[in-house]
Amino acid sequence: xxxxxxxxxxxxxxxxxxxxxxxxxxxxxxxxxxxxxxxxxxxxxxxxxxxxxxxxxxxxxxxxxxxxxxxxxxxxxxxxxxxxxxxxxxxxxxxxxxxxxxxxxxxxxxxxxxxxxxxxxxxxxxxxxxxxxxxxxxxxxxxxxxxxxxx
Ligand SMILES: [Zn+2]
Ligand SMILES: [Zn+2]
Numbered sequence: 070x071x072x073x074x075x076x077x078x079x080x081x082x083x084x085x086x087x088x089x090x091x092x093x094x095x096x097x098x099x100x101x102x103x104x105x106x107x108x109x110x111x112x113x114x115x116x117x118x119x120x121x122x123x124x125x126x127x128x129x130x131x132x133x134x135x136x137x138x139x140x141x142x143x144x145x146x147x148x149x150x151x152x153x154x155x156x157x158x159x160x161x162x163x164x165x166x167x168x169x170x171x172x173x174x175x176x177x178x179x180x181x182x183x184x185x186x187x188x189x190x191x192x193x194x195x196x197x198x199x200x201x202x203x204x205x206x207x208x209x210x211x212x213x214x215x216x217x218x219x220x
Contacts, residue, residue, distance in 0.1 A: 070176050070218045073117070078127075079170040083148035085129040088165070092123020095162060096215040098180040099195065101187035108135050108142065108151050112191035115167035115178060116154075124153070124163040179215050 073094055080087040094117040105114035131152055135142035139157035144150060154164040167173060181187075181195035182202050197203075197211060 070179065070215065070220070071174060072219050073174060074172070077170055077172070079165070081129070081145035081148050081150035081152050081169065083145060085147045086126065086131055086145040086152050087128040088124065088126050088152070090117070090119050090124055090165065092120040093219070094119045095212045096180055097167060097174070097176070097178045098182060099178040099193055100182045101191065102183035103186050104136065112188050116164045117167050117170070118162050118164050121161055121163050124165065180211060
């Protein structure tokens with residue numbers, strides 16, 4: 070797994086929202102759930118889960134979109150790209166959509182979630198695969214493993 074060069078910058082489709090990541094991600098993932106399929110208009114969403122203290126919006130004023138539930142799915146107010154999510158109950162991290170980065174890492178995502186809902190041709194053969202989401206107690210070991218395999 071390649072270390073994400075820091076700071077890593079990115080932005081939405083139109084460029085109104087720009088952000089910077091200044092801390093190494095906890096892990097990367099792909100989610101195959103139907104919600105992500107619909108919100109991306111594609112087969113799965115891609116995520117870099119980064120420490121909240123290492124994420125900063127530099128320009129633009131992201132607005133909530135998607136399902137207006139306890140997870141804050143933040144979108145560009147102009148082009149409506151889904152840029153990042155502040156997940157409920159995990160305010161120490163921000164889930165940044167990997168494809169919004171200016172330089173998208175070429176590594177296969179570390180974790181694949183919701184494979185039970187995956188389109189049959191879309192599985193990525195990630196090193197850690199889950200039919201749903203990882204059980205709570207597996208996040209910590211997964212983060213440690215991701216950190217140790219980074220170089
Ligand atoms: Zn935009
Ligand atoms: Zn999902």
